[in-house]
Amino acid sequence: MFRATIKNINAARAPSNCSKLQKFDLIVIGSGSGLDVVNAIYQHGLKVAVIEKDRMGGTCLNRGCIPSKLLIHSADVAEIINRSHLFGLKVNGFSVDFPALLERVNRIVDSESNELRKALEGRENPKLFVKKCKFVGEKTISMVDDENHNETIIGDKILIASGTRPRIPEINGLKETSYITSDEALRLRTQPKVLTIIGGGYIASEFAHFFGALGTKINIIQRGSVLIPEEDEEISKKFTEIFSKKYNVYLDYKIESVSNDNDGDNANKVIVKAKNSSGKLVELGSDQLLVAAGRVPNSDILDLERTGVKINKRGFIIVDRYLETNVKGIFAFGDVIGRYLFKHNANHEAQYAYYNLLHPKSMIHVNYFAMPHAIFSSPQVAGVGFKEQELVKEQQKNNNPKNILEYQKFVYPYIKTGMGQAIDDRDGFVKFLVRKTDRKILGCHILGSQASTLIHEVLVAMKANTKNGKAGTIDNITRTIHIHPALSEVVARAAASNI
Numbered sequence: 001m002f003r004a005t006i007k008n009i010n011a012a013r014a015p016s017n018c019s020k021l022q023k024f025d026l027i028v029i030g031s032g033s034g035l036d037v038v039n040a041i042y043q044h045g046l047k048v049a050v051i052e053k054d055r056m057g058g059t060c061l062n063r064g065c066i067p068s069k070l071l072i073h074s075a076d077v078a079e080i081i082n083r084s085h086l087f088g089l090k091v092n093g094f095s096v097d098f099p100a101l102l103e104r105v106n107r108i109v110d111s112e113s114n115e116l117r118k119a120l121e122g123r124e125n126p127k128l129f130v131k132k133c134k135f136v137g138e139k140t141i142s143m144v145d146d147e148n149h150n151e152t153i154i155g156d157k158i159l160i161a162s163g164t165r166p167r168i169p170e171i172n173g174l175k176e177t178s179y180i181t182s183d184e185a186l187r188l189r190t191q192p193k194v195l196t197i198i199g200g201g202y203i204a205s206e207f208a209h210f211f212g213a214l215g216t217k218i219n220i221i222q223r224g225s226v227l228i229p230e231e232d233e234e235i236s237k238k239f240t241e242i243f244s245k246k247y248n249v250y251l252d253y254k255i256e257s258v259s260n261d262n263d264g265d266n267a268n269k270v271i272v273k274a275k276n277s278s279g280k281l282v283e284l285g286s287d288q289l290l291v292a293a294g295r296v297p298n299s300d301i302l303d304l305e306r307t308g309v310k311i312n313k314r315g316f317i318i319v320d321r322y323l324e325t326n327v328k329g330i331f332a333f334g335d336v337i338g339r340y341l342f343k344h345n346a347n348h349e350a351q352y353a354y355y356n357l358l359h360p361k362s363m364i365h366v367n368y369f370a371m372p373h374a375i376f377s378s379p380q381v382a383g384v385g386f387k388e389q390e391l392v393k394e395q396q397k398n399n400n401p402k403n404i405l406e407y408q409k410f411v412y413p414y415i416k417t418g419m420g421q422a423i424d425d426r427d428g429f430v431k432f433l434v435r436k437t438d439r440k441i442l443g444c445h446i447l448g449s450q451a452s453t454l455i456h457e458v459l460v461a462m463k464a465n466t467k468n469g470k471a472g473t474i475d476n477i478t479r480t481i482h483i484h485p486a487l488s489e490v491v492a493r494a495a496a497s498n499i
Contacts, residue, residue, distance in 0.1 A: 021152055021153070021154060022049075022151075022152075022153045022154070023047075023153070023154050023155070023156075024047050024048060024049045024127075024153060024154070024155045024156070025041075025046035025047045025048065025155070025156050025157065026038075026041050026046055026047075026048045026049070026155060026156070026157045026158070026159065026357065027048075027049045027050075027051065027141060027153060027155035027157075027158045027159070028048065028049070028050045028051070028158075028159045028161060029050075029051050029133060029141075029158070029159070029160045029161060029162050029302070030050075030051075030052065030058060030160070030161035030162045030163055030334070030336075031050055031052035031056045031057060031058055031116065032057065032058020032059060032060055032061070032161060032163060032334065032343075032346060033058065033161060033333070033334055033343070033346035033347050033349070033350045034050065034058070034159060034161035034334075034350070035050065035056075035057075035058075035116065036347065036350040036351075036354070037159055037161075037350050037353050037354045037357070038050045038126045039126070040354045041354060041357060041358070042125055042126045044358060047125055047127075048125060048126040048127070049126065049127045049128075049129060049153060049155070050120070050126055050127070050128055050129070051129045051131060051133045051141070051143060052128070052129070052130060053130070053131060053132040053133070055110075055113045055117075056113045056114075056116035056117045056120075057112060057113045057116050058161075058163055059163050059164070059335070060343040060346075061109060061112060061113055062109060062113055063182065063183045063186060064182075064343070065343050066108075066109055066112075067105050067106070067109045067186045068182070068186065068206060068207075068210075068376070069376055070104070070105040070108060070109075071101070071102075071105055071186070071210050072206060072209065072210050072376050072377075074101050074210075074214070075209055075210045075211075075212075075213035075214060075378070076213070076378065078094065078096075078213045078214055079213045079378055081094055082213070083424070086424050087424070096191060096214045096215060098188075098189075098190065098191040098214070099189060099190075102186075102187070102188065102189065105186070106186075106187065117130075129143055129151070129153075130145065131143035131144055131145045131151070132144055132145075132301075133302070134301065134302050134303040134306070135302055135303045135304060135305075135306040135307040135309075136152065136303070136306055137306060137307065138306075138307055138308065139154055139155050139156070139158055139307055139327075139329065139330065140152060140153075140154045140306075140307070141153055141154070141155070141158075156329060157329045157330070157331070157357055158307075158329065158330045158331070159330075159331045159332070159333070159353060159357065160299075160302070160309075160317060160325075160330070160331070160332040160333075160336060161332070161333055161334045161336065161346070161350075162297075162298040162299065162301075162302065162336050163297075163298055163334060163335045163336055164295040164296060164297050164298060164335040164336065164341065165183075165295060165296060165298055166181035166182055166183060166291065166292075166293075166294075166295055166296075167293050167294040167295055167296045168181070168291060168293070169198070169255075169291070169293045171198075171255045171257070171258055172255075172256065172257040172258070173257045173258045173259045174258045174291070176259075176260070177258045177259060177260055177270055177289065178260060178270065178289075179258070179270070179289040179290070179291050180288065180289065180290055180291070181290070181291050181292070182203050182207065182290075182292060185207055185290055188288075191211070191214060191215075191216060192211065192216050192286065192287050192288035193216065193217065193287055194216065194217045194219070194285070194286035194287055194288070195207075195208075195211050195216050195217070195218055195219070195286055195287075195288045195289075195290060196219040196220075196221065196270065196272050196284050196286040196288070196289050196290070197218065197219065197220045197221065197290045197292055198221050198255060198272070198289070198290070198291050198292065198293055199220075199221075199222065199291065199292035199293040199294070200220055200221075200222030200223075200224060200226075200227040200228065200229070200249075200251075201227075201228060201229070201230065201292065201294065202228060202230075202375045202377075202381075203292040204220060204222075204227075204290075204292040205227060205228055205239075205243070205375055205377040206375065206376055206377050207290060207292065208220060208243070208247055208377070209376075209377040209378045212246060212247055213378065217248075217286075218246075218247035218248065219247070219248045219250070219272075219284050219286060220243070220247055220248065220249045220250065221250045221253050221255060221272065221274050221284075222249065222250065222251050222252075222253065223252065223253065223254055224251070224252065225251055225252055226239075226240045226251070227239055227240045227243055227249065227251075228240075228375060228381065231375075231381060231383060231387065231445065232383060232387040232388055232389070232431065232443070232445040233387065233388060233389045234388065234431060234445070235381055235383070235431070235445050235447050238427065238429075238447055239377075239379065239381060239447060242379060242427055250274060250276070250282060251276075252276050252277050253274040253275065253276045253282070254274060254275055254276075255272060255273070255274050256273040256274055256275050256281070257272075257273045258270065258271070258272050258273075258289065259271050261285065269285040269286060269287060270285070270286055270287070270288070270289040271283060271284070271285050272284045272285075272286070272289065295335070295341065296314075296315060297311075297314075297315045297316050297317070297335065297336045297337075297338060298336060299311050299315050299316065299317050299336055300315055304317070307327060307330065308326070308327045309325045309326065309327050309330055309332075310325065310326050312338075314338065316336065316337055316338030317332040317336050317337050317338075318337075319331070319332050319333070319337050321365035321366060322352070322356050322363040322364070322365055322366070323337070323349060323352055323353050323356060323366060324356065324363075331353055331356065331357060333346065333349035333350060333352075333353050334346035334349060334350075339368070340368070340371055340373075342371075342373055344372075345368075345371060348366075348368075348371075349366055352364060352365075352366045369462070369463070370384055370385065370459050370462040370463050371384065372384040372455055372456075372459055374451060374452035374455065376452060379425075379427060379428060379447050379448050379449065379451070380446075380447070380448065380449065380450065380451035380452050381445075381446070381447050381451055382445070382446045382451040382452050382454065382455035383443070383444065383445040383446070383455070384443065384444055384445075384455060384458060384459060384462065385433070385441065385442055385443030385444060385462070386405070386433055386442045386443035387443060387445070388409065388431075388433060388443075391405050391407050391433060391442065391443075405435070405442065406435065406436045406437070407433050407434060407435055407436060407442055408433075408434045408435075408436055409431065409432070409433060409434075410431070410432035410434060410474070410494050410495060410496075410497050411429055411430070411431045411432070411494060411497065412429060412430050412490055412493040412494035412497045413428065413429045413490075414426075414427075414428035414429060414430075414448045414449065414487070414490050415428070416490075416493070417485065417487070417489045417490045417493065418484065418485025418489065419485045419486060419487040419489065419490075420487065420490060422485070423449055423487075425448050425449045427447065427448065428446075428447055428448020428449055428451070428490070429446075429447060429448065429490075429494075430444070430445075430446050430448075430454070430490050430491050430493075430494035431444065431445045431446070431494065432444050432458075432474060432494055432495060433445075434474050438473065439473040439474050439475055440472050440473055440474075441458065441461060441462050441472060441473065441474050444458040446491075448490075449487065450487055454487065454488060454490070454491055457477065457480075457488060457491050458477070458491065460476075461473075461474070461476035461477050464476050474495045477491060477492060477495040478492065478495045478496050480492070
């Protein structure tokens, strides 16, 4: 049985107000996917501590995936009602019980978080510390609770899974304004009549869909030329076109200032002034301002320099392919390392972190192949692998007809399938990028209904390991019998079409 030993004890100094320095085989910072490692490691007889300054379950459960998707389902239902006339159904409107909607979401989320805490409270192993923490020495962590009680612990190994938080851009007047981030948006008690969103990425898009479908007027201010710019260009352009028909979208605009206006016609309003590259100035008043300008890692609050851990220019912790930092015995994973900021990636990395912590002499490097993502807006977006602009860039770098990234494009629209007609999805499409030489799937991008589900067929095809030399090829999809008229037919037809 692997049994860690505490090293460098004498090199660590406990603060003078600490009567006892507790020692652990493993200390985990963060209770999101870090809990998966905690629960697995302590079963090997190791003494484990977990530190969480906030609610148990991390960002995903409390401020991210789970509450946002619960809210978005309400928006999806509202959108179905609003489109019911297309299917011969007359619905005379609906009303939104916003407090009840939020109460349901928060009840579910808080219950799960509380259950996680109850499972650990009072236990000596794993031992839970509900405190803020920072490093004060080599593998030595000082903690303080809400009552300002200090405690210091030391670990043979440490796993940092501290996640990220909303990025607040430097905008004139923003700090003095009553803005909200995605954290607060999930706990609002009153539905905004007008919501202005700063940012045009996936968080902005999902919240625009949620509030917009329920009747809120939406303004989106995006400094770039398209929304969701990190997606395949064809997806981004179509998505921007659709959103621009539903909401007030201001592209290529830079925020000049933000202020509160409590007088006159704009009483209790937030005023945003923005200017585009042509010098056109817009002034938008709204009763709520949402800042959705990306996320930053929580590495800056840990005093990592005290234990020697290095970060990059963006603040993300630098790890090797085994998830170990430059300091032997200190690992990190999830959003705080900045590779893929998805919960499913953190869960994926947690498995490798667990194994590598237990087997330091035979560690396994993380396999990120076919890492997918999805945006739960309307329309939905999902993708995996290369984007077309990335392949074009590679072609330009190496203008060689034998380039391994020479590709073909296969595209098929939803509306040309039976189910696509049934649900009247006229904008959706599936796009494959396939290597010419061996038909390997280089990338797939989907815009439209149930995109987050449809992409999984592609993931299985890409990960398949067959004996006939067809592993990871688009032929794995074309050979598969698809149910008619299920929506998944659009994936099969895209795979069989060269447009």
